[in-house]
Amino acid sequence: MKSNNSLCKMKNTPCIFFDLDGTLFDSRERLYKLFSCLIPENTLSFDAYWEIKREQKQHDYILKEYYHYSREAIIDFDQKWLSEIEQPQWLQYDKPFVWVADFLNYLHPNYQLYILTSRQSEKAVKEQLYQYEWSKLFSEILVTKQYREKSDLIDSFSMNKAKSWMIGDTGKDIQTGQKIGIKTAGVLTGFRNLESLKKYHPDIIVESANELRYLL
Numbered sequence: 036m037k038s039n040n041s042l043c044k045m046k047n048t049p050c051i052f053f054d055l056d057g058t059l060f061d062s063r064e065r066l067y068k069l070f071s072c073l074i075p076e077n078t079l080s081f082d083a084y085w086e087i088k089r090e091q092k093q094h095d096y097i098l099k100e101y102y103h104y105s106r107e108a109i110i111d112f113d114q115k116w117l118s119e120i121e122q123p124q125w126l127q128y129d130k131p132f133v134w135v136a137d138f139l140n141y142l143h144p145n146y147q148l149y150i151l152t153s154r155q156s157e158k159a160v161k162e163q164l165y166q167y168e169w170s171k172l173f174s175e176i177l178v179t180k181q182y183r184e185k186s187d188l189i190d191s192f193s194m195n196k197a198k199s200w201m202i203g204d205t206g207k208d209i210q211t212g213q214k215i216g217i218k219t220a221g222v223l224t225g226f227r228n229l230e231s232l233k234k235y236h237p238d239i240i241v242e243s244a245n246e247l248r249y250l251l
Contacts, residue, residue, distance in 0.1 A: 091206075
């Protein structure tokens with residue numbers, strides 16, 4: 036995939052940075068299935084698990100409150116989670132939201148589009164985008180690999196900040212956009228509920244990114 040970062044700088048064009056999981060892909064099944072695999076004693080249903088997660092509670096809370104895991108057991112779980120979560124056998128459960136392809140094609144003529152994700156594997160992200168024939172729509176794939184901040188990957192971009200957006204489903208996504216001075220949109224298709232997102236004061240909160248086609 037050819038990088039168009041220089042094009043964005045040259046034209047000072049508006050850019051849209053998309054988080055991936057929970058924003059363009061529904062990754063809930065992948066995460067729930069892996070959780071159930073790593074915790075054989077799991078009694079939480081899919082809906083119950085996500086109700087807890089969308090309240091901004093982490094796995095350590097679930098493991099302590101529901102299964103009385105020790106600190107050592109939680110650390111072991113976290114290590115296994117990170118090693119497994121982006122493996123192909125789990126990524127196969129990700130599904131794009133039905134409107135994504137149409138929405139991206141709608142935006143593409145007027146914006147430079149970027150993926151900005153906290154995933155570990157850039158290769159896995161590119162393979163997923165290629166699978167759905169989205170690769171040509173994105174100027175660049177920006178992956179933190181779990182050791183960089185999202186804002187660090189884009190703070191050198193010379194974009195039209197008044198017309199650029201960060202779109203994501205978590206408070207971290209909103210903070211990223213706020214840090215570099217662009218507009219922010221929180222979406223409710225992912226890992227946080229309305230009350231959780233409100234705490235970060237995004238410019239707008241929508242049910243899905245697709246609603247933004249009428250607002251950008």
